Amino acid sequence: MFVGMPEPISTWAIPLDTGSATPVYVQVAQGLAHRIESGQLRRGSALPAERDLAATLGVSRVTVRQALALLSQQGLLARRHGSGTFVTPPAQPGDLPSRPLSLLASFSEDVRSRGQTPGAQVLSFERARPTAHETMSLALSPNETVYRLRRLRTADGEPLAIEDSTLPASLVGELDQRAVQDASLYALLQARDLSPVRAIRHLRAVNADMHLAPLLGVSVGAALLATDRVSWLEGGRPIEYARAHYRGDRYDFVMELRGDAR
Amino acid sequence: MFVGMPEPISTWAIPLDTGSATPVYVQVAQGLAHRIESGQLRRGSALPAERDLAATLGVSRVTVRQALALLSQQGLLARRHGSGTFVTPPAQPGDLPSRPLSLLASFSEDVRSRGQTPGAQVLSFERARPTAHETMSLALSPNETVYRLRRLRTADGEPLAIEDSTLPASLVGELDQRAVQDASLYALLQARDLSPVRAIRHLRAVNADMHLAPLLGVSVGAALLATDRVSWLEGGRPIEYARAHYRGDRYDFVMELRGDAR
């Protein structure tokens, strides 16, 4: 395809060794990755169309797509249907602004402390019987019921996390969807004198599955920071079990550790 | 392919709506995911060969491969070249054993506290000029040099993390590869009276890139828990900057939070 004068096509030439042990699509991916990491391809710049790349490299379009998929999985590229493929070097650890430390803070406080505006959108709300896992985590007795709340959490309007909260109904009293819609859940608990004083939080990294990916606006397989948290009241009774999945590209978790090395 | 009597092929039938808005490969993936999540497919059980699945479903093999790739990205399936495709439901948060809390502990202590045996394999060791990021993190003055150490960290012999450590040469004194080979780095520092008393740690979730994936024995795109940590001595001087990438499927990070809710 001849266009006016965009970029010399020769810029996109990548030496390919078809007889090599490393697959062609990996060679293509490495070639492009090198251009990105060395700064030859600026953030946001567009790649040639798949068909053009295939033609200049002398490989099939499917092979080019395999290479682009590989780089997209790594977060180096973003593909926009009908528009093009663009360079999106992921945020480097080094260029993160130093942020306040996360303590026993709610999502809202956490986001606010980062200088952004928190938001929530209730995806589901129900009163139900607890699962086996919830029963154990919240130290429930048989026949107790729980409130279960799923919210999309946003920062400056952008999806940041999916948060699933479970609270023992017997402890929090009556709760309806309206009460939980706008305000911070912690603020609501605080109003009822149910502020947690201790929490244990697990953090893991997982790949986004088909259910979570569309909710967060990421592609399947994107890295998510998954956290499980159980919070206790002063007296030692569990008040909340919360599981959250944060977008890996939009969130980092900060903690401070003190004490002597042992 | 007719084999003896493995599984009725009809078990693998998935209703496909070729005219639907959702792509066929997604439908296939959802059908398989449902079987896995509902427990119809036990952990470790093998799927039919790609060619067989394609034949029974009436789609091309490429389409089947797209579906399997999707599930593989989510960690539901493991594909073994020459052997087959197997069900590997990822560890659920709920079925993790409760583990001791991570404090200001070294990797070795951390792994040991989980009841496993830590190991290390030095991938590279050098004395060099610091990068701009290292200079800032370690508060170095110009012209200072650093030791840079890259190690594969293992638990019970299995790859668990890649750890990149940077230490100011002026502070730690002479260091050679032998000294750093077997022992814990923290133990070595402790011997020189250089135990950190405070650290700040950032955690994020990232997708494994082409460099890290093979080192950790995971596929490109697998979720990794990335941590950045700066440690300080009693006097407030930075003694170590460490970046680690943990396998998301083998590691979870635990922390305890105290204080009143505010």
Add this chain to the structure above:
DNA sequence: AAGTGGTCTAGACCACTTT
């Protein structure tokens, strides 16, 4: 309307694992 990425096909050959 033109250009882009997304999906799908049918077939081929290679590389690895198991028997």
Add this chain to the structure above:
DNA sequence: AAGTGGTCTAGACCACTTC
């Protein structure tokens, strides 16, 4: 030797975005 997943091709049509 047989069966498996891995790679690659050439071509087709669809869906979305931009002009």
